[in-house]
Amino acid sequence: MAVSILSNEVSDLCLGKPALSSLSASATVGDALSALKRSGDLFLSVWSCDHLHHCNSPISIQVDFEECKCVSKVCLVDVICFLSVEENLKNPGKALQEPVSVLLNSKIPGLVRHLEPHASLLEAIDAILGGALNLVIPLRNPFTRKKLMYKSAANSTLHNNREYCWLAQEDIIRYLLNSIGLFSPTPNHTIESLGLIDSESFFTVHYDDPASSALPLISQSLVKQTSVAILDTDGKLIGEISPFTLNFCDETVAAAIATLSAGELMAYIDCRDPPEDLLRLVKERLEERNLGPALDLIEEESGISSMSSFSSSSDEEFGMGRSGGVSGNSAGVRGTAQTVVCYPWSSLVAVMIQALSHRVSCTWVLEEDGTLLGVVTFAGMIKVLRERLKSMA
Numbered sequence: 001m002a003v004s005i006l007s008n009e010v011s012d013l014c015l016g017k018p019a020l021s022s023l024s025a026s027a028t029v030g031d032a033l034s035a036l037k038r039s040g041d042l043f044l045s046v047w048s049c050d051h052l053h054h055c056n057s058p059i060s061i062q063v064d065f066e067e068c069k070c071v072s073k074v075c076l077v078d079v080i081c082f083l084s085v086e087e088n089l090k091n092p093g094k095a096l097q098e099p100v101s102v103l104l105n106s107k108i109p110g111l112v113r114h115l116e117p118h119a120s121l122l123e124a125i126d127a128i129l130g131g132a133l134n135l136v137i138p139l140r141n142p143f144t145r146k147k148l149m150y151k152s153a154a155n156s157t158l159h160n161n162r163e164y165c166w167l168a169q170e171d172i173i174r175y176l177l178n179s180i181g182l183f184s185p186t187p188n189h190t191i192e193s194l195g196l197i198d199s200e201s202f203f204t205v206h207y208d209d210p211a212s213s214a215l216p217l218i219s220q221s222l223v224k225q226t227s228v229a230i231l232d233t234d235g236k237l238i239g240e241i242s243p244f245t246l247n248f249c250d251e252t253v254a255a256a257i258a259t260l261s262a263g264e265l266m267a268y269i270d271c272r273d274p275p276e277d278l279l280r281l282v283k284e285r286l287e288e289r290n291l292g293p294a295l296d297l298i299e300e301e302s303g304i305s306s307m308s309s310f311s312s313s314s315d316e317e318f319g320m321g322r323s324g325g326v327s328g329n330s331a332g333v334r335g336t337a338q339t340v341v342c343y344p345w346s347s348l349v350a351v352m353i354q355a356l357s358h359r360v361s362c363t364w365v366l367e368e369d370g371t372l373l374g375v376v377t378f379a380g381m382i383k384v385l386r387e388r389l390k391s392m393a
Contacts, residue, residue, distance in 0.1 A: 011117035017165035020045040030096035046072045070136045077243045078103040083254035089294040135167040169378035186388045187349035199374035204229045207263035225361040236370040255294045259285035
């Protein structure tokens, strides 16, 4: 059975997945923002070529793979973090004209990796454990030359005359959960006994800290697929600033990050529409700091519906959690004021199910008194299950 599951091809995990929406590496930050709003996708793949004029050319069916390759991905959180820097708040118009590469500079190389459809599940798991967040897989869609010409002119999902999807850690975990009995008795062991609790490399801020102090942590948590925990003075978890939640906001939340405390920001982003008192507070503080252009940005966007109405599939998400109050068993509905938690004595399979049902890729681990102990991630779960498969080989 172990040999059987590991020999499955990654194409098995791609069934029903949509083709990647894309952005050229030569695009601007403004182009990325417009494309995200227009498409409704939470993430866009960034390609090394101009997808509209080069790699989709119906004249050339054979294009060198190196000429057109997915090199990264961007989301609204990247744009928000970039605009939150005071220099960019002073002139957001100029900031939006910067090349999209400025959003990628802080990301570690190798976060996106290409695999062929016939690659094994074992190869995919090892790529994830090697640091890849997303695996780019060609979809097995047979296109005739006539169909290629039509699709090339109609959309931007073709590269090298192929369409691609991507797989994330969540897809691997969901697939392994379907065969969880194979890993027995490991899934029934506690996360503490399996060494799954990361008690050192997670991110925290205190409730009264400036939200701007969490800015580098938000960027890092986006890459590490975690969140930023908000603690009280006793080290107990109050809530979190989640990149997943931020991804359903619009770019004007950059002004809130620059002006509010971490606790205030948590309340600001947890609602579909920011509370009026906090919105007034943001505007007052922008005026005090002479950040008129950022204030104008808020006024311009006030009539535009929030990004929170967008929907996506699992492969389009980093899978981050939600901001707000703490709960270990609340319904996993986007926008609820809940932070997903577990305890050292929780079993691996219980935490897997909890994380998948809430669509989060990290779960906070609390002591019995509510003190934050650490975090459990999808990457950690995959590593434990991979080791179990090794012992069965």
